[in-house]
Amino acid sequence: xxxxxxxxxxxxxxxxxxxxxxxxxxxxxxxxxxxxxxxxxxxxxxxxxxxxxxxxxxxxxxxxxxxxxxxxxxxxxxxxxxxxxxxxxxxxxxxxxxxxxxxxxxxxxxxxxxxxxxxxxxxxxxxxxxxxxxxxxxxxxxxxxxxxxxxxxxxxxxxxxxxxxxxxxxxxxxxxxxxxxxxxxxxxxxxxxxxxxxxxxxxxxxxx
Numbered sequence: 486x487x488x489x490x491x492x493x494x495x496x497x498x499x500x501x502x503x504x505x506x507x508x509x510x511x512x513x514x515x516x517x518x519x520x521x522x523x524x525x526x527x528x529x530x531x532x533x534x535x536x537x538x539x540x541x542x543x544x545x546x547x548x549x550x551x552x553x554x555x556x557x558x559x560x561x562x563x564x565x566x567x568x569x570x571x572x573x574x575x576x577x578x579x580x581x582x583x584x585x586x587x588x589x590x591x592x593x594x595x596x597x598x599x600x601x602x603x604x605x606x607x608x609x610x611x612x613x614x615x616x617x618x619x620x621x622x623x624x625x626x627x628x629x630x631x632x633x634x635x636x637x638x639x640x641x642x643x644x645x646x647x648x649x650x651x652x653x654x655x656x657x658x659x660x661x662x663x664x665x666x667x668x669x670x671x672x673x674x675x676x677x678x679x680x681x682x683x684x685x686x687x688x689x690x691x692x693x
Contacts, residue, residue, distance in 0.1 A: 498532030506673035533568025538580030557587030565667030599652020629670035
């Protein structure tokens with residue numbers, strides 16, 4: 486594939502598992518840890534594991550924040566994973582740092598009193614909300630693996646691509662706006678369902 490995809494390395498993402506997942510479907514990734522390494526990238530992946538404030542501080546150290554903000558303003562292809570989804574929003578209950586603000590809305594702690602443990606860990610079925618090229622509406626096996634204590638609440642309802650059941654409520658599982666998308670779950674740890682989603686993302690990139 487001709488597409489050059491950059492994997493953002495700011496010290497808080499499981500790069501190895503993401504690289505391994507893409508290697509299985511024949512797509513190499515190039516590590517991006519400073520602005521210069523963005524040159525030549527057609528698309529980006531923003532992974533993330535951990536807490537909101539330390540992640541934003543680590544991103545600040547790479548000097549990539551202005552670049553990512555501009556990337557979002559120019560609506561270039563980007564896929565956020567787990568904490569990477571939350572960083573795309575304006576702020577989080579988990580800390581006081583500003584997020585990237587590429588998507589409008591905030592990140593809130595998962596609601597208590599739902600008969601569910603926090604953090605939410607395990608498999609959940611995606612419930613489609615709005616059109617997204619990464620979701621096949623005919624696929625009844627969209628079970629994805631989640632590990633999170635917080636979930637984004639988009640201001641613009643059209644940005645909500647899929648939700649997942651959490652107790653008696655639904656929480657954000659995927660967002661999609663223009664060419665910016667993100668998953669709260671880990672597609673790289675979601676077996677065949679996650680692999681199908683990554684393949685659809687690559688196909689969308691190449692068809693676009």
